[in-house]
Amino acid sequence: MTLVIYCLAFVLGVLGNGAVIWVTGFKMQKTVNTVWFLNLAVADFLYAASLPLIVTRLALDFHWPFGKFMCKLVFTLNNLNFFASVYILVVISVDRLVSVVWPVWAQNHRNVYRASYVSLGVWLLALILSSPHFAFRDIMLDSDTVACYYNFALSDGEETGRLRHQAVIITPFLLGFVVPFAVIVSCYAVIIHHLRRNRTLAGKSSRTFKIIAAVIIAFFFCWAPFQITTLCEMIHFTINYSSEILGYVARIGIPIASSLSCLNSCLNPLLYVFVGQDFRDKVCKSILKMLETAFQDEDYGSHTDTNTVSASQANERSILNTEL
Incomplete structure (x- = not known):
């Protein structure tokens, strides 16, 4: 089942995010929204493109034939794209x-200028948070099998390795799941509260709520199982708490949860393009037209000589376009 899910995520992730990159990078005028979605698609595309190496490892019963450098690079890139994708979702939520x-x-x-710098900051933060995976990944020859694994001890002893193991697990849990999820939920809670107070959106907000619900639910259900199972593994192996249940969860749950988390890389294009759209529109519109509709920035008409807008006009137009 894990192999099937990884292969499905690879195909859908490469095709879906490749289409988003092609349209937002080469076929559309640069706007703030296209900058967000281009960076999100790049992160998800790189993650999906690395999945064949992971599939090969699983198919060979965890044998790693690609060498030490690729062992470090692939899993570092996976975590880099994980953090980048998560924090771009946070940026999109805050921006809305x-x-x-x-x-x-x-x-x-x-x-676009400020959005590009924010995106660069996201990638730098993601690089910092994923750097431990490059430092601690190593290979080990066991009989005829080469294992690509985390070598937390290095030459500093078992106790130091245990602390590093805990840090590498807890940091993504807090900074890559709990905090981003809290920010995303908080942002959309405020948005919903604001929209419900404004009667301008009467009868027009159903699609907005569908998109908001889809983003939160997909993020939670794709990543919560993985974070929980890795915490169980850490408790089982680093805190000397022997539990048959935790061992079973770590042995069986982590591969399944990992494959589920990788589906997030191919769900993001669908969430922001198809959710809330009429089925007939999906069939009849071209991919380019759908993406342009999904990613277009607000059209505010002609500006005043000072390039500012009134509070009432800006408020009404921005609210009516939060469906984006």
């Missing part, structure tokens, strides 16, 4: 919150 709650400021300060 700002556009709804402070529309005048957003109209006069949101631009």
Whole structure:
């Protein structure tokens, strides 16, 4: 089942995110939204593109035939793209919150230049958080099998290795799941509260709520099982707490949870393009037209000479376009 899911994620992730990269990078005018989605698609595309090596490892019963450097590189890239994808989702959530709650400021300060620098900051943060995986990944020859594994002890002793193991597991759990999920939920909770107070969206907000629910549910159910099972593994192996249940969860749950988490890389294009769209529109519109509709920035019409908008106009237009 794990191999099937990985292969499915590879095909859908490469095709779906490749289409997003092609359209947002080469076929559309650069806007703040296209910058977000281009970076999100790049992160998910790189993750999906590395899956054949993971599939090969699983098919060979965890034998790693690609050498030490690739052992370090592949799993570092996996974590790099994980953190980048998660934090870009956070940035998108915060950006939408700002556009709804402070529309005048957003109209006069949101631009491609600032969005590009924010995206660069996300990638640098993701690189810092994923660097331990490059440091601690190693290979070990066991009979005729080469294992690509975490060597936390190195030459510093077992106790130091145990602490490093705990840090490498707890850090992604807190900074890659708990904190981002809390920020995403908080942003959309404020957005929903703001939209419900504004009667302008009467009858127009159903699609918005569907997209919000899809983002939160997909993020949670793709990553929560993986984070929980890795915590169980850490408790079982590093805190000297022997438990048959925890051992079973670690042995059986982690491969399944890992394959489930990788599906997030191919779900993101679907979430932001298809959720809430009429089925007939999906069939009739071309992929280019659908992506342009999903990623287009707000059209505010002609600006005043000072390139500012009134509070009432900005508020109404930004709220009506939060469906994006």
